[in-house]
Each structure stands twice: as structure tokens, then as C-alpha cells.
Amino acid sequence: MAETQTGPVRVRIAPSPTGPIHIGNIHTALFNWLFARKQGGTFILRFEDTDQERSDRKWEELIYKEMRWLGLDWDEGPDVGGPYGPYRQSERLELYQKYAQELIDRGYAYYCYCTPEELEAERKAAEKAGQAYKYSRRCLHLTEAEKAQAEAKLREQGRRPVIRFRVPEGQILAWDDLIRGRIETASDTISDFVIMRGNGIPLYNFAVVVDDITMKITHVIRGEGHISNTPMQLLVYQALGAEVPAIGHIGHILGTDGKKLSKRNGDAYVGDYRDRGFLPEALFNFLALLGWTPPDGQEIQSRDNIIRTFDLERVGKSPAIFDLQKLEWMNGVYIRMLSREELLARCLPYLQQAGLVEENPSPEKREWIGRVVALEQERIRTLAEIVPATEYFFKTEITYDPKAVQKVLKPECRPHLEAALSLLEGITETNWTTETLEKLLDGYVNEHGLKRIEVFQPIRVAVTGRTASPPLFDTLAVLGPEKVRERMRYALEHLVPAA
């Protein structure tokens, strides 16, 4: 395998700007990017926007945004330019036309005047006969006169002929796949495929090859779905007399049902993960581990380390199911590694969007929010979880979990709550710290020979509305005397049944 590649590595990712970028595409982009960065090569972004109906500049912008968010930067592309532009297929139309004409002139391609109806009929007939469909080639053998007549007829319908590639017979089309080894296909199984539409827009299998040749792509790394396209592309390289780049196909990423990832079986788009509070560094790490194993086997890998050790040799060939639970775990690990200031900065947008925090909090308020989120740092797995986890710090009126109230705020806790309240009322604002609080309440517990949980749990429920929270004294300390006392009074008045 591995044709001796001389010169710098040039790889590309070529999404169609027809929607948000799919996780599978970003995974492929990541592997290309890693390969380029590891090899000191060039990573190119190109848009395959020949589907004029669905392509839109707004999707291009979104693709830029998602790629940047994940930290995948490109060296050449529609926005930054480069020596082999333009980087949008819609701006390269003359190029494809030129190459198509060349193929016709040299007998590698021919005009086809068949209508969709005629082709459909051929297809149906083949199916009925239990045969694999292949185009009949009736347009290949037309005389000049017949061609003129056919074209005239087509024009009447406002149509123009398409250009088909003439697939040679009896050839074995083969390449040494970078990650699967040798793959062969008989050219006889391939039908003469259309390379240009009547309107002058190229088709995928032709356009990619022209682009890859002219952009001097050295390595094509793409999803396994393209394996069956490769033989046709090989034919185009051959006809154009161009050198075939190294080609490798990585496995797809699947949803939990083993099907292509979609809204039905998980989130399919990069933006979904950002919105749900996944950190780009976590998603990057996780995605890298889908299909690739670091040599040291460690799961948590820094970006630099991944680049340094990335190797196509360690990329597997089977498809991988996207395991959200593992991503969540990994995201939790990354959240715990954040500094307090970073954590705050990352959580703030979620709190603001939820209406818990104002647009521009004062420095003092910011500092306080920092203390709030720090309490949840080792408890949340995604940034979005910070909202439900810390709600009660921000709201004036909190929601009490009925089950918690019923289970914990029983008549027998009343005396403890009352005693605790009066103790807390004796603390001055400046003395309201974790240490003081702990000393005071622990003192009460010991004095009366109680178990800590008997006193602490009722306070927790009274003050947070729930049975689970960060350590009680930290929670009380951050909550502040006012909210704590008020909620305890409220609980005593409305929630704890009389003894």
C-alpha cells in the first residue's frame, strides 16, 4: 500500500452547505484535520454546493462556526482563499465543463439524450428480468445525424443532453485502502454514470475528482459510505491521466439503534451538543476515540497529545455507535478540570438563557455566581445541568419537591429546625461562613447526642427544596443568612406538620 507520497500532505473536507453539520461529517473532518496537523500538512475546506436547491450561504456560516467551535481550523477555504481556489464548486463550473469536454474529445465520455422516462423504463425492465441495471448505451452508438435529431427533440422540451462516462469493460478497479487494505471491483458491475447534467452542473463522482486533482489532494480520508463510489472515481482519474491520491475509508458513526445517527436515535448535529452543554474539548476527545485508539490506551487525551500520536495505522474499520453516556462521563471529567473562572464563564450563558442571571452582572454578583457554580463542579456532567442544579440559589421562591418534604420534613424534626433557626439567627453577617456554620450546627448535634443526618437533612430540604445538594454548610454559606432564615421559617410555618 502507501504509494510513496512525496511533497506535503494535502487533505480536505468537503461538506455540502445544505444544513447543520452532521456529527459523522465532523468526525471525518476531525480525522482529516488530525492527519494534516500530525503530518504538518494542509487542511482544506471546500463546499460541494452543486445542489442549488438546498445549498445556502447561511449553512456555510454555520459550518464555519461549528468547525471553529471544535477547534478545527483550515488553511485553505472559501473564506480564507488559497492557491487552488475557488473553493466552492458552484464557482468552478467552467473547470468541470472543460474536463468533461476533454473526456468527450478523447472518447471517455459521450452525450446521452435519454429522457428520465426512458431510463426509468430500462431500469424497470432490468429489475423485472432480475438483472443488475446498467445503462443500455443506446446513445453511445448514435450517428451524427441521429445525435442532431435527438438533441433537437430534447431542446423542444427545453432540455439538454447529459454527459455519461464510458465505463471500460473487463477491468479490475482496485486501490489499496489506507485502512482496509486492497479493495477490488470489476468495471463490468458499473453502469455508464452521468458526470454532467444537461444544465452544465457536474455530478458528485466527477466533480470530486476534478477538485481533488486540481487542488492537489494527496490523501482522501472519508466515510465508508464512499467505498462504492471509489471505483467510478478511479475511472475518472484514469481517464484524466491523473495520479490517484492515497484513499482511506473510516467507519461510520451510528446511533444507538445501529442506524445512521439522526434525531430519532440521538443528536445528529454538532450544535445540538454545544447547546446541551458539552465542552468542545470533550467532544473533540470523544470523537477522536471513535475509531482511533491512542497508543497508550488512555481515554482522556489532550488535543496536543492526540495530534502528536494520531496515526491512520491505529484507525479501525468497523462502524461505531455513539455512546452518549460515555461522552457525558468524559464531559464531566473535563468540567472538573476547569478552573473556577473558566467554569463560571462557561456556565454563565446557560444561567442567563434560563433567566436566572441578568445580562451584565456586577463584579460582586459574578464573584458570588462563581461560588455557586463551583459547588456543582464535580456534580454536573454537562453545562446545561447547571441550571436545574443551582436554581434555588437564584430564585426568591423555590419549588419544594413533594417527596422530599414528605420524607424528611416530619413532625419530629420540628424542634431541631427551630433550634437550628434560632442558632442561625444569632450569627452576624460577617460570621456567616462554612466554618462557623459547621461549628454551630455540629455543636447542636453533639450536645443532644443526635445523628448529623437527623438535623442536617431537614435543614437541607427546608432550604433547597430537595434531598440532594452540595455539602450543607457550603450551601448555606453561599446562600446567605437572609435566604436561609427565610426558607427555614417558611418550612416551619407551612411544611412541617405540627408535632
Next chain:
RNA sequence: GCCGCCAUCGUCUAGGGGCCUAGGACAUCGCCCUUUCAAGGCGAAAACACGGGUUCGAAUCCCGUUGGCGGUACCA
């Protein structure tokens, strides 16, 4: 139908003929820590799809079967 790709614990995977009584991670379960929840520590359960070969020896090589996926477009 035809062509092609893939196949190790539930999931991601290590493994490239003897080092495998098949290793790690997530998830699960148990124990410890503990004011709750987490985090952390320790431990358990859990896989080579099946059938033939090749070989002294196969998870590893070959063939077949089964299953999954992809293609079979004037989509990309």
C-alpha cells in the same frame, strides 16, 4: 436481486499465530469514604457471531454461513 464493506463484553476498544485463565474505559452491580448528592478508592459480573479448514498451536490466516451497513440517481 447484484456489487462492496464490516463482525471481540450492553457500548467504545486492546489484540496483528503461542505473552489470552482475552486487557482497559463507559454503563451496571456490590463494598469503602460520607450530613445528602456527587467525586474518589476497591471489587464483581460481562465478549472473541456460527461452521469448516491451514497450523504442533487461531480471537488473530483462508473459505463459507448468518447478521448489520452502504451502493446500485441527471443526491452528496
